[in-house]
Amino acid sequence: MGKYIVRRLLQMIPVILGTTFLIYAMVFALPGDPTAGKCGDKQCPPAVVKQIEEKYNLNDNVFVAYGKYMGNLVQGDLGENSYGIPVKDDLVQRYGVTAKLALMAIVIEAVIGIAAGALAAIRKGGFIDNLVLVSTLAVISIPIFVTGNLARYFFGVQWGIFPITAPYNPSTYDLLMPAIVLASMSMAYVARLTRTNLAENLRADYLRTAKAKGLTQRRAIGLHAMRNSMIPVITFIGYDFGALLGGAIVTERIFNIQGVGGYIYRGIASRDGFAVVGAVTALVIVYLLVNLIVDLLYGVLDPRISHD
Template sequence: MGRYVLRRLLQLIPVFIGTTFIIYALIWALPGDPFAGRCGERPCPPAYIAEMTEQYNLDDPVIVQYFKYLWQLLQGNFGETYSGQMVSDLMASAYPVTIRLAVVALIIEAVIGIGAGILTGLRNKGFADNLVLMSTLFLISLPVFVTGFVLQVWLGTEWGIIRPSVSSQATWGELIVPGFVLGSLSMAYVARLTRTSLMENKRADYVRTAVAKGLEPRRVVGVHLLRNSMIPVITFLGTDLGALMGGAIVTEGIFNIRGIGGLVYDAIITKEGTTVTGIVTLLVLVYLLMNLLVDVLYAVLDPRIRYD
């Protein structure tokens, strides 16, 4: 296992370099003047443009710019905005909120989605099965911003159960409803994926053997059936954490959450390429590390999988 983890960590290096280079090239190769509107209604002085061009290495080819940026990343420096703010400071204040929101959404979609999938997978073709299938289809067809707006109006404005806007502290309790909104679509997919996987593995030979040996139903389901059926679900949940963090722009906008989504949106509007590049680079790291964690969990869930 140790050799496998080390080999996978080494494989992450070229993947990280390739993905971050593509991101950097796409963002910084966009046409247009990056300093347009920086000096108000008047055009920026030539001295200012020359200084900023030198500071951000805009005269160099994209490949040279990228490796200079990569060297800064290795030193923990994500760059500066055009106004002189450190991108790492901006992310340090915004990322904890988004991480809490993504974790809440992941827990909600895992608990409710897996629970509903187990219920319908073991007792299919009944009222509960039809109810879950219709509910998940409803969530899949409903856009996230509609779900968020409806819950905000009903639970916040009409019934007064929650605050319509999350406070600046963004406590765990305040993030339950936004987390449900953010993870609602993935929750529907998790429920359907769990149901399908359980129904397929119920007819597997190892399940028939366990039943024929006279094992208790709880042991058959919990030890044999459920562990093997969770492999595709764990794969989906592991890769979904990065998607939840990157796709929180709409949810954070609805509930006025000061997280990474609003930071990305503002950076796109103001054409702050350094901020966008730094945030997406960090998301790439989250994706890569979560994929590694999912691969390691395979061997824990399925004893037939061994990494030599």
């Protein structure tokens, strides 16, 4: 296990280098003047332009500038945004909000999605199965910005159940409606994935053997069929958690959540290169660590999978 973890951590190094270089090159190779808008409506004086170019290594070619950036990154320095605030300080607060939102969304999609998928598989062909299939198809078909705005209008404006916007330091209740909206599409995929895999395992020979040896239906499904059906579901949930940490831009915009998604959006809109690169670099690292944890969980769900 230890050797496997070390090997995976070493494999992350070229992935981090490759992805961060691509992001860095794409962000700083965008057409236009990177100093535009840094001095309000007026054009920045030559002295200020020169200072900005030296501070962000804009005069160097992309390889030299990236090398300097990585040298600072190794020391834990993600650079400064266009307002002179360290990107690391900005991300500390915003990652806390986004991580909380993502965790809530993961819990919602895992609990409801797995429960709905399991019921549909056990009652395959019945009313519950058809209800799950139709409802999940409807959820998947509706874009997330439509779901978010509808939820905000009805549950926030019309009925007043949830707040329509989140404060700077949101509570769990403030993030509940955005988390449900964020989890809705993934929850539908989890339900369908659970249903498909569990229905297939319920017809497997090992389950009939377990029942023939006297195991009850509940224990046979819970102890054997569900565990074997969870590997692809856990894979999807692990992937989705990494995606939710950076892909909640639309949801955060709808509910005015001060998280990483909104931070990246504003960084792109204002051409704040170091803010975008720093946020995406942190997302890449978190995403790789989450996928490592998912791989380690395979051995827990299926003892036949070895990481030696």
